[in-house]
Amino acid sequence: MREVVVTGVGAVTPLGVGARTLHERWTAGASGIAGGEAACTDFDPLDTLTRKEARRADRFSQLAVAAAAEAVADAGWEDELPCAPDRVGCIIGTGIGGLGTFESNHEELLGRGPAAVSPLSVPLMMGNAGAGTLAMRHGLLGPCFGVVSACAAGANAIGAAARTIQVGDADAVLTGGSEAVLTPLARASFAALDAVSKTGESRPFDARRDGFVMGEGAGVLVLEEAQAARARGAQILGWVRGYGATCDAHHLTAPDPQGAGAARAILAALADAGIEAGDLVYVNAHGTSTPLNDRSETLALKTALGADAYGVPVSSTKSAIGHLLGAAGAVEAIATLLALRDHVAPPTLGWAEEDEGLDLDYVPTARPLTIEDGDRVLGLSNSFGFGGHNAALVLEAT
């Protein structure tokens, strides 16, 4: 079976521009949340795109372009692709795509009529714009499409990319997720659902949690077939060892309260990786800070990992950067991999009050991972989306 390695990562998040920036600042306990939201305030599209290119991209695509530029440079692809362009794919997840473009053009439609709607509206709105734009920028001619599964999209995209390499449809794939929905409609929609925190605080697993904090950003990974990557002398950051994807088929927004679908995804990922629960040294939770998810996810971890659930640190990136929705699965996979490489468990910021039944080790303060000689550095990253979409990734650091 062909193995899948990670040779480059890039991210733009509320903690700043850069994957390592995300990791360092999160580990240090910094928060990118302000005023009840998590925006990419350090991000300037014109740092990476020309004015013309920026016009041709909704913010969600702009974020993806910047994250991809970093990942591709990290992988050493800048001068040339590692293989023939038709052997390189591009698979990018998103929750909703170009919502900002949708909203502004809808305003034009209502205010000034159909003739005022921009010819650019469809190409910028479409959920596949992230994938298409990245493929154009980097000359990628292999399998290329968007992945749509709400908060699991980024993880499902990585899973799809790994499978694409494993079956031999590509030898390398640029993959990840992007989301930019800090817009009036999205804010109102999530608020109407009562899904967002009224206190503006993201405190996953804490008894006082009251909803998630909306965020934006993008995470992009360069995945390559392992032997070819080694042959070209690529830096190997780690491996995508396992992927599990399931559905709750329970409710449009609420997870299965028993976490059964999530548990199956975790077990599938472990089996795919050929490892036992006890082999994990760290778990990056979906950990949205909603009353429902954090409870069902805790149950899912106990079901899937058994007693080993109590012996592994479980922390949530969302405590520091809020919920990046379609980008979350990818940004968090990157955060997980960098934490594993650094042998550290980053913190679940703000966790202080234990909730009944939520009694795992949620890492209120960052600390070193327990890794014995000869242990493999293996981590689990969970992502569960509205609609009951569960995705679990097992990542291993070199």
Add this chain to the structure above:
Amino acid sequence: MSSTTVTAERVEQVVYQALESFGADPAEFSREATFEQLDVDSLDLAELSQIAEEEFGVPLKGDDVKGIRTVGDAIDLIVSRA
């Protein structure tokens, strides 16, 4: 009824402004400059058509735009239809 007086000068001004907003380099603007040289593509021309309709009440259809190659072609087309 056009919303503004259609002189060649005014049309040129609006066209140049539009091209600059699309990201083209004003230093390269002239009647002879081709859209290819300016990196102006079909999506840009679709936007230009929209602007022409809004400014001058001149609706440009897909067929009209197919034949134009230079900035001058666009200006002349708009003026002729006004």
